[in-house]
Amino acid sequence: MQFHSFDEEYLRRLAAGDAAVERHFSSYFGELLSLKLRVRIRSYQLIEDIRQETLLRVLQTVRKKGVEHPERFGAFVSAVCNNVLLELVRGEMRHETSESEFEVADNSIDLDAPLISQQRRRQVDSVLEELAQKDRDLLRMFFLEERDKADLCKRFDVGEDYLRVLLHRAKSRFRSMYNKRISAVKLTSEDM
DSSP states (O other): OOOOOOOHHHHHHHHHTOHHHHHHHHHHHHHHHHHHHHHHOSOHHHHHHHHHHHHHHHHHHHHHTOOSOGGGHHHHHHHHHHHHHHHHHHHHHHHOOSOOSOOOOOTTOOSHHHHHHHHHHHHHHHHHHHSOHHHHHHHIIIIISOOOHHHHHHHHTOOHHHHHHHHHHHHHHHHHHHHHHHHHHHHHHHHO
16 A cells, blocks of 8 residues: 545535545545554444444545544544544444454554655755754764764764754755655645
């Protein structure tokens, strides 16, 4: 499955009932939700019910209220799925005294995370390589290696106040390049 990022245009077309976007939405999130739910639930019928209810609620929200942050649409769908799952678990526990048809698994397992993390990591590495050596070294040492500020001050021969300035500037340059990269990827995926 290929990772897909979302924007306002995608959500606008989804809200308007664009058939191609609805098919993509249904197949893309249907598969992701099935993967996510299979880890937590044993009953295939219940998985399908939760998946369908999640997709329906998301579509209703997109059409009635819209989504405030289109770039976080995947997380929104996942949160709706979690809410539907919890509602069903609570309902089943309230009405059923015998052994439950499903059991809630360890929430620390997130099947979406490896796909998203891997793609983001490649994008971050690519953008870091485009930065100036000083910015690249500073960001890697601070964020990835989690070095102490005192160590960074010695390494870059600056005081702690100026280190904050250097970090701010490096993060701004990184953010600018990263956003350009994401915009370019969105434009490329829309052309397909």
